[in-house]
Amino acid sequence: MKVKIIVILLFSFYWVSAQNGKLAGDWSHIMTVENQAKINTEFTDFAPSYWNDYIVFTSSKTRQKIFDPNIKEGFFDLYLSAVGKSNNLERSAQLSKILNTKYHDASSSFTSDGNTIYFSRMNDDGYMNIYKSHYQDGEWEEAIPMVINESESQSVHPTVSVDSKIIIFASNRAGGYGLMDLYFTIYQDGEWSEPMNLGPVINSEDNEVFPYLSHNNFLFYSSDGGENSDLDIYKTMFKNGKNHKIVRLPYPINTEYDDLSIISDFEGLNGFLSSNRPGGAGKDDIYKFNSSQSIFGYGETDYNIMTLTAKDGESKKILTNVIIRYRHLKEEEIISFNKSLFNITQTSYDSVLVDKNGKAQIKLLPGYTVIEAESPQKEKWQIALTDRMENKSIDILMNRLKPELIDTSQKTKVIIKPTLKNTELAIGTILVFDNIYYDYNSHEIQSGAAQELDELSEAMLKNANLKVQLASHTDSRGEDKYNLLLSERRAISAKAYLISKGIQPNRIFTIGYGESQLRNHCKDGVKCSDKEHLFNRRTEVKILDN
Template identity: 30%
Template sequence: MKNILSLFCFCLLVTVSYGQNKHSEKADKLFNTYQYVDAIDAYLEVVNDKKADSYVYKQLADSYYNVFNINEASKWYAKALDSKQDAETYYRYSQVLKSQGHYEAANTQMDIFAKMLPEDLRAKEHLMNPNYIPRLADESKFFDVESTIINDNEQSDFGAVLSNDNILYFVSTRDNGKKEDNWTNKPYLDIYKTTRNVDGTFTDPEAVKSLNTPYHDGPITLSEDGKTMIFSRDGHSEGIYKKMDKKQIKLSQQGLYKATLIDGKWKNIVALPFNSKEYSVSHPSLSSDGKTLYFASNMPGGIGDTDIWKVSVNKDTYGTPENLGKLVNTADKEGFPFISDNNILYFSSRGKQGFGGFDIFKVDLNKKEEATNLGKGINTKSDDFSFSINTVKKSGFFSSNRSGVDNIYLAIPICQYQVITLVEDAETKQFIANANVSILDAKNNIIATQVTKEGKTSFNVNCASNYTINVEKEGYESLTIPVNREDQDQIVVNASLNPIVKDAMQEMITDKEVILNNVYFEFNKSNITYQGATELDKLVTILNAYPEMEILVRSHTDTKGAAAYNLKLSERRAQATIQYVISKGISKTRLSALGLGSKEPKIDCKSNCTDAEDAQNRRSEFLIVKK
């Protein structure tokens, strides 16, 4: 149950006015007697006379909110919040923003609400998990990002690769006793390793001495079994360089080397055959089957400065390097390839459209589609590079100098799948165009709405919630269908809509009442919800088809709470129900409302009702006064 303070705020909202505007007296009377449709017209008159203030805007927004006109409610809440309002107004604005799919903006409003009422259960729930809505997967967001604890914030750390036995290898310029590189004035790179613990923390990094030399070593790639490593190394270490006589400079290139893990140490280090004094070969990534090695190089035959290449591998035999072409490479720099076990190639580029500096991209080599930018969070205006992912451990790593120095960040994959909805006429089996298809989360928040094109819509959603598809089309009965994923990457929801004809309506009409599914309200609330609006639209259709019909809406509560409070709550709910129907164009003379509180329970379970029994008692009845 919500705490007393929360409940008190709700009661104030419907019984007391804050900062009343002297020009809105008529509208206020209509609002306070729950005549929201007429109140809207009256408040709009004040607005049109240019006598409105933030109080009027708030009242107008609340009126729209109570009849589930989300877009208008959002518009007027935004104007009302130019001035400070009571906590409940911020809460309501957050709800309409969620219904519009504006989740970050909704969270901002909930942050304000939580500061104003920190003890409210809604505030506590928000602060515990502010991003509880599993929002539609933004095409530009594939990972959540966290900083790792292994970084030396004064030196460069990058090239992190996690083995299947939880050893994380990376390269760093952290203090290792080496002399400085004259080009960067920083220590040469060394290869380090650390172990990831069960709780996600890491042991203190230690240098891999059997691999490191006085010059640059790393980054690395590992075989699937973790027993073979291919790594970059500066040619100085092997005596492979060109002498620049005039300046007494020894110019070396990066090359690739192979090492084997024997008795816990890396041994048998050998150079790969395509290393050269004339060009650099670096940034290796070995496919999971060990048959293809990807790397970056400025070798002849490329497209730009440095390109991504691949070469076939057969034990100790290597084929001829192949350029990956314009699918990946540009006239600028590409580097740091990483090939995942599902044949997704991640790489960094300065030549493709991005946020600035190096951005990280991915391309599915199975489909050979255009490369996709990994989007905000992963990419920034700074250099973002050296991405790797262990799909078994569901952990990715990348590096960025967004803090001013190269640091390693953890990339947590966002589980996503596609929901395709096919909408057809139940009788003709023809696809229906221009139907409204909404996807709702487990809390019945509207995540997004699309209009069918040739009977089809498609949503990309996160895996961490249950979803419901709701389909509406004028002239058809609306349909609600639960989404059952069952670990599939794509599911198809078939929505077969029944045309609304008088014969079908007759099934909903008895001698005494119109039978609808239960119109639910939030606990202790009386505003119309999305689910309630969907059901009441059926009543609107029936009333339009039977223009002489008159309806009495009787609203009931469960048996919890004081009888007097329940009576007033049911009266508000009954009024909100008919106000919604009136807002859809039905004459107010055809509707009446009666709140009965807990006087006539459907199940007489008194104070020992189960949740299921309470739900049946919280109901609205639509009695036919006149056919």
């Protein structure tokens, strides 16, 4: 039996019994969620927000004898708590006697300078509207209603962007898609624009509430529009007024109960949320979460992708004959950070060759990544980057090798360049291996069908600097997604074969393209012979380093 609290605020949080819901993802092995027992009460505590070094939250704990008969609790007020050891919340106190009135004051958001608050307040007509106040001389001024409110409707749960130019909020105004929808407004030319609905991708026929816009434009919000009808926390990228892929956050953020009003630190590793899950002190409690992986990256294949563009340091023209090597630093290496960490080739590392536009992409893992770029007759370029960088693109400006660094005193040595299939193995060379045979629908290499891999292993054993990328391709038979996975497995099988011949794993990189790069007309729906399909099943070898 579910008791829905919509009266007054349309805050849309629920007190529910457990349901047999399906959880999307499980991060319990890398994430902890802990009840903040020092501030939670037997009543309702929810909607945390950041204000300078404090957490501001909403609570119905009684500071007066006036009760809201609809929820049989005191009216909501804004409280603040200091963040103590291990990121736990300590004692709480009223945020401001000026901001807390005798009726509901709740769900706050602050500008990045901490000098303006936006929050929800019940007006004299009984509707919840969004108000704002400024912090002057150590106290909050009298709050005033925002122009974005609409008469005879609720406007609640504001969240303001880091540049203070966008507010996203929940409202049940006419023209929406459901009970409560998310809207946004933009501050331009000295005033807030007419609120715009975020559209049916986010807004369902039910409730979308408690938005939180992070510094890097991830929009978190709660919705009961899922299959279980409890409030769950979702994430999407909010950019240029548009939202993108919707991702339901994993357990233990989401449970079979109501989970709402999440906030996060800069890295997405720590934060707070509200929930009525069992074991709490009251109806809704505030919880702390701590994760070893960023919630910003959950469900995001391109999160923390750094785009590198190689250019000539003088002319700024694009360079294409550039190899990029990189490796993620371990925690113990960061503690003793020194120049030796830039000796990338003395350790296990990854590498990639820039494309025809001089570009390459690498994924930055939490912490630091050491990167170097090398090109003939150019000085080596090196940098250490943190995943906390706002800008996810960087130019590699490569300068000409200084004359004094070119050793001309040594006698010229005859260098025998490695070759394979009568082709010089220069950086960027691509060889097509047509004769690594796999059975249809299998990633296992057929017995005796790896002659080309044998030849490659011999070349790599003779040249310890040789590093390759193995790109595997399938024919068009089967589902696209399955073929992509199959091609990845085939590339891994080819890598395993080379490793069995004595090649170090860090010299072999794999990628699967599935059926996306067919060499003939045998696409989906076209009748072809087995021989024609076989022509598309191949492995391409790209020389990354020699």
